[in-house]
Amino acid sequence: xTQSDRDAPDAPSATDTLTPPVFDRTFQKQFIDLLLWRRxxxxxxxxxxxxxxxxxxxxxxxxAPSVGNxxxxxxxxVNDPDRRKAIRxxxxxxxxxxxxxxxxxxxxxxASLKLQGMDQAPIQLAVxxxxxxxxxxxxxxxxxxxxxxxxxxxxxxxxxxxxxVKGIGVGWVSILExxxxxxxxxxxxxxxxIAYLCIGYPEEDHVVPELVREGxxxxxxxAALTLER
Amino acid sequence: xTQSDRDAPDAPSATDTLTPPVFDRTFQKQFIDLLLWRRxxxxxxxxxxxxxxxxxxxxxxxxAPSVGNxxxxxxxxVNDPDRRKAIRxxxxxxxxxxxxxxxxxxxxxxASLKLQGMDQAPIQLAVxxxxxxxxxxxxxxxxxxxxxxxxxxxxxxxxxxxxxVKGIGVGWVSILExxxxxxxxxxxxxxxxIAYLCIGYPEEDHVVPELVREGxxxxxxxAALTLER
Numbered sequence: 062x063t064q065s066d067r068d069a070p071d072a073p074s075a076t077d078t079l080t081p082p083v084f085d086r087t088f089q090k091q092f093i094d095l096l097l098w099r100r101x102x103x104x105x106x107x108x109x110x111x112x113x114x115x116x117x118x119x120x121x122x123x124x125a126p127s128v129g130n131x132x133x134x135x136x137x138x139v140n141d142p143d144r145r146k147a148i149r150x151x152x153x154x155x156x157x158x159x160x161x162x163x164x165x166x167x168x169x170x171x172a173s174l175k176l177q178g179m180d181q182a183p184i185q186l187a188v189x190x191x192x193x194x195x196x197x198x199x200x201x202x203x204x205x206x207x208x209x210x211x212x213x214x215x216x217x218x219x220x221x222x223x224x225x226v227k228g229i230g231v232g233w234v235s236i237l238e239x240x241x242x243x244x245x246x247x248x249x250x251x252x253x254x255i256a257y258l259c260i261g262y263p264e265e266d267h268v269v270p271e272l273v274r275e276g277x278x279x280x281x282x283x284a285a286l287t288l289e290r
Numbered sequence: 291x292t293q294s295d296r297d298a299p300d301a302p303s304a305t306d307t308l309t310p311p312v313f314d315r316t317f318q319k320q321f322i323d324l325l326l327w328r329r330x331x332x333x334x335x336x337x338x339x340x341x342x343x344x345x346x347x348x349x350x351x352x353x354a355p356s357v358g359n360x361x362x363x364x365x366x367x368v369n370d371p372d373r374r375k376a377i378r379x380x381x382x383x384x385x386x387x388x389x390x391x392x393x394x395x396x397x398x399x400x401a402s403l404k405l406q407g408m409d410q411a412p413i414q415l416a417v418x419x420x421x422x423x424x425x426x427x428x429x430x431x432x433x434x435x436x437x438x439x440x441x442x443x444x445x446x447x448x449x450x451x452x453x454x455v456k457g458i459g460v461g462w463v464s465i466l467e468x469x470x471x472x473x474x475x476x477x478x479x480x481x482x483x484i485a486y487l488c489i490g491y492p493e494e495d496h497v498v499p500e501l502v503r504e505g506x507x508x509x510x511x512x513a514a515l516t517l518e519r
Contacts, residue, residue, distance in 0.1 A: 162428065214447075
């Protein structure tokens with residue numbers, strides 16, 4: 062496969078005669094390392110990320126599965142400082158509200174957590190799902206319409222892994238008022254906010270999630286989450 | 291990092307002092323191949339998948355990000371032939387309903403598509419989100435409660451990639467009645483069906499999605515889905 066094939070997921074189906082890849086044990090081990098060392102990053106260096114790198118990540122995200130191949134993901138690069146500030150303010154309000162739900166030691170722990178890196182991350186990327194897209198013609202989402210949103214989530218997940226492969230960190234901020242984000246970014250009202258991502262080079266790498274390190278929530282044994290029927 | 295470290299995502303934070311991996315250009319290229327050759331598989335060989343392989347995939351899925359580290363994913367291996375048949379019947383009903391929405395040439399095309407591989411796939415795995423989990427203590431989902439479901443979607447996405455790494459195919463069936471699946475599998479009513487997965491060795495590999503090959507929906511240029519604000 063040539064590099065240009067790789068760069069053209071919409072290449073003609075002649076490419077379908079290519080030999081499928083086989084992933085050897087070296088790749089298999091590194092892939093598990095990738096999953097282990099992904100992380101929700103909240104501490105970023107401020108060095109810029111080249112535009113072609115971000116566009117490359119978006120391109121890889123668009124290789125995600127989507128219901129009926131509807132590709133409902135929409136990406137908004139948030140560059141304007143005033144818009145960034147409005148979204149930062151939305152975080153502050155939502156975070157203060159959330160803090161009010163906790164009491165005692167738990168509230169103190171919550172207040173001590175760093176939950177976003179919006180002040181440092183050089184890139185902020187909002188990801189939406191277009192709830193009214195005609196692409197895919199509704200296939201696969203009559204009984205489970207939420208599949209549209211799940212497809213955009215899949216794209217976020219691929220972007221996240223693709224970033225980590227390149228040493229770039231991603232943090233997903235969900236402590237936000239979605240309506241405020243939509244209005245601030247002047248996107249169509251039928252778009253749904255899926256994710257607000259901070260992206261940049263991480264200050265540090267960790268194999269253990271921050272919320273485990275800080276004592277908020279431990280890992281659960283996968284076997285305890287699996288049933289047979 | 292030893293193999294046993296790798297197998298223990300809940301290992302003590304001493305492992306956090308390990309050297310983070312660097313992914314070289316060979317891995318970077320293979321990773322893009324992985325994204326390009328993932329596929330929603332509907333044509334499976336019937337050879338069994340070893341239990342340790344499925345359990346390994348579930349373990350890798352559990353390395354997904356989750357809001358507040360709440361790990362809401364729940365996996366149900368569907369083994370019982372009667373339960374499988376009840377879910378297969380649910381697909382038939384939902385698919386017939388969906389077909390009724392299309393007309394003319396589009397209806398003929400829809401009817402010709404193979405949309406699931408439940409009759410051949412040796413493994414059927416239902417994935418749910420536990421809407422009432424106390425893990426994570428609500429962190430990160432006060433203003434966006436849907437983040438809980440999105441976390442389970444992320445786990446499905448990792449399982450899918452991890453399977454493809456091992457040459458195992460995954461097909462996500464969403465043409466189902468979620469209530470029927472819940473009742474058939476006798477899971478708690480506060481679990482939400484996220485995905486019903488057919489898993490097995492694929493009969494064939496493709497770099498072009500089936501719905502593109504069949505003329506249902508083409509790829510969209512990522513640049514057309516990206517805005518700046």
